[in-house]
Amino acid sequence: MRNPLRSEAEAFRFLIAVIIGALVIFGAARIDTWLGVAAAVAAVAGIVWWLKDEPVPGAGEPLPKLTSATPPGIRRVLVVANETARGTALRDELERVRTPETELLVVAPALASPVQHWVSDVDGAREDAEERLNESVGLLRAAGFRVRGEIGDPDPLVAIEDALRTFGADEIVISTHPPGRSNWLEQDIVGKARQRLALPVTHVVVDLAAEQARA
Amino acid sequence: MAAAHAEHLEHHGPPTPHYSSRITPGVLGMFLFIASEIMLFGSFFTAYFFIRVVNGVQWPTPPYHLPVYVALLNTCILVTSSFTVHWALQSIKRGNVWGLRAGLLLTFLMGLTFLITQVIEYARIGFNTSDGAFPTIFFCLTGLHGAHVFVGLSILLFMTIRAFRGHFSAEHHHGVEIGGIYWHFVDVMWIVVYLTVYIL
Numbered sequence: 002m003r004n005p006l007r008s009e010a011e012a013f014r015f016l017i018a019v020i021i022g023a024l025v026i027f028g029a030a031r032i033d034t035w036l037g038v039a040a041a042v043a044a045v046a047g048i049v050w051w052l053k054d055e056p057v058p059g060a061g062e063p064l065p066k067l068t069s070a071t072p073p074g075i076r077r078v079l080v081v082a083n084e085t086a087r088g089t090a091l092r093d094e095l096e097r098v099r100t101p102e103t104e105l106l107v108v109a110p111a112l113a114s115p116v117q118h119w120v121s122d123v124d125g126a127r128e129d130a131e132e133r134l135n136e137s138v139g140l141l142r143a144a145g146f147r148v149r150g151e152i153g154d155p156d157p158l159v160a161i162e163d164a165l166r167t168f169g170a171d172e173i174v175i176s177t178h179p180p181g182r183s184n185w186l187e188q189d190i191v192g193k194a195r196q197r198l199a200l201p202v203t204h205v206v207v208d209l210a211a212e213q214a215r216a
Numbered sequence: 217m218a219a220a221h222a223e224h225l226e227h228h229g230p231p232t233p234h235y236s237s238r239i240t241p242g243v244l245g246m247f248l249f250i251a252s253e254i255m256l257f258g259s260f261f262t263a264y265f266f267i268r269v270v271n272g273v274q275w276p277t278p279p280y281h282l283p284v285y286v287a288l289l290n291t292c293i294l295v296t297s298s299f300t301v302h303w304a305l306q307s308i309k310r311g312n313v314w315g316l317r318a319g320l321l322l323t324f325l326m327g328l329t330f331l332i333t334q335v336i337e338y339a340r341i342g343f344n345t346s347d348g349a350f351p352t353i354f355f356c357l358t359g360l361h362g363a364h365v366f367v368g369l370s371i372l373l374f375m376t377i378r379a380f381r382g383h384f385s386a387e388h389h390h391g392v393e394i395g396g397i398y399w400h401f402v403d404v405m406w407i408v409v410y411l412t413v414y415i416l
Contacts, residue, residue, distance in 0.1 A: 006246055009393045012400035013302045020295060023407045030415045037416050 003052055018048050076100050077169055080107045081157055082176035083130055086137030088207030091176045092144065098172065098203075105141060105148040106168045109134040110160045127152050157190045158197070165198075173198065176205045257405065260357050264412065267349045277350040280343050284414050290333050291410050294365075297326035298403045301372075301396045304379075311386040313379070320376040320392075323399065327369050334362055354413060361402070361409050368402045371395045 005015035022044030030037025078098060082091060086109060095105065113126035134150040141148040153160025161173065175191050177183040185191070191204045267273050276282050304319025343351040375395045378384065384392055 004246065004250075006250060006397050006401060009302070009305050009396035009400070012397045013298070016295075016298055016400045016404055019404050019407050023411055026411055027415055030411075034416060037411075041411065041416065 005052055015048075015052075018051055022048060074102055076103045077171050078103060078105050079161065079164055079168060079170035079173045080105055080176065081110070081153070081161055081173065082107060082137065082207075083109045083112055083133060085176040085178060085205075085207035085209060086133045087140065088176060088205075088209055089212050090207045091174070091205050092140065094174060094176075094203065094205045095141070095146065096144070098174075099146070103146065105146050106164060106170070107134060107137055107141070107148060107150040108153040108160050108164045109137075109150065110153040110157045111155050113155045123155065126155065157185055158193055161194060161198070165200075170200060173200055173202045174205055175202060176207050179206050179208050253401075253405075257360065257408075260353070260360055261412070264353050264357060267353050271349070273349055275350060276354075277348060280341075280347075280350065282354070282414050283337055283341065286333070286337060287410055287414050290330050291406065293326050293333075294330045294403050294406050297323045297330070298400050300326065301399050305389070305392050305396050308379075308384050308389045308392055309386060313382070313384070316384060316389075316392065317376070317379045320372060320379050324369065324372045324376050327365060327372060327399075331362060331365050331369065334358065334365075357409050357413055361406055364402050364405065368395075368399050371398060 004011070006012050022041075026037055026040045026044055029040035076098075078095065080086075080091070080095065082088075085091060086107065109130040111123050111126040111130045113123040117123055117126060130152050134152065138148050138150040151164070154163060157175070164170070173194065175185070175194060177185045177191070180186050191202060195202045268275050300319045301323040304316045304323065307313075307315025307319055338355070345352045345355050372395060375392055378391060
């Protein structure tokens with residue numbers, strides 16, 4: 002059902018529909034109370050039918066895959082990483098795909114729990130993500146990359162789609178913890194991204210514990 | 217400095233917050249508002265249903281009578297006020313500030329007339345909540361709606377004052393839109409209450 006109060010125009014149309022139903026009910030009730038009740042039931046059914054969603058042309062067809070346009074001569078890489086943003090394996094992968102005209106956008110989804118997300122208590126998660134993001138962006142800039150960062154939606158797929166709306170990426174790099182430690186791998190974020198996006202998606206596994214042990 | 221001052225004058229409210237594209241705060245807020253109102257009115261209508269249908273209480277219970285035609289006049293006033301608030305919004309969308317001001321002022325006055333008429337009827341109706349289930353549910357349903365009208369009048373008053381201060385324009389009139397939506401909602405609820413309590 003569409004929301005009858007989503008705009009003043011919709012609310013006014015809803016009011017007109019209710020007035021027409023009320024006139025029918027009023028007339029029926031003057032004849033007999035039970036006729037009025039029947040008219041009320043019919044009026045409610047009529048209004049509910051009127052509020053049903055109109056079929057959208059193309060609905061039911063597979064959604065077109067998301068893609069994005071890149072300015073000519075520039076290669077853009079969207080990097081999705083949070084806790085693994087400071088990992089050496091990620092930086093090695095970015096060095097591998099680097100060209101003289103590579104631009105990076107590092108998106109760090111704010112890792113909030115479902116309860117935190119629904120009560121909009123994501124400030125702590127955003128602060129943690131920002132701290133990791135700043136460190137990661139600093140390291141990449143020190144390595145000579147043209148890079149900027151932003152905090153993304155707690156859902157990595159939504160964060161990717163949001164970023165692609167303004168950043169014409171040619172490639173996506175998703176960095177996760179190793180299997181068994183990664184919530185994103187549990188949710189098959191990489192597989193879903195490959196299915197949904199018409200862009201090459203590279204998966205990088207960053208084992209921070211192993212990297213720290215080697216250091 | 218003048219440019220910065222001009223930019224400051226252009227800006228309305230706090231900076232745009234960062235949120236995902238999944239659902240906007242405005243839509244989520246409206247859903248939560250509608251859900252809470254459905255629960256609130258739904259509980260009172262459920263009580264009405266149990267009193268009148270399940271327990272078979274005669275409606276209205278003798279010797280009491282309901283002022284059906286005064287309430288019908290009041291309904292016409294409230295419905296007309298929805299048209300004037302719609303006219304006010306359409307006016308400001310076309311940049312007609314005086315149409316906005318006239319529409320909002322008329323809407324406020326008609327809403328105030330509705331509320332005052334309701335209060336006068338309460339004083340003259342001849343029964344009160346201690347007289348049984350029928351008077352109780354009557355005052356609860358109409359009183360709950362009256363409280364919503366009071367809130368709507370408060371919103372309309374702020375909108376009218378802001379309209380006369382020149383806060384709204386063809387590009388910026390979100391405050392009028394939101395107030396208009398609420399006023400139409402109050403009108404719809406009154407039609408439902410009127411039909412249920414006075415007519416059926």
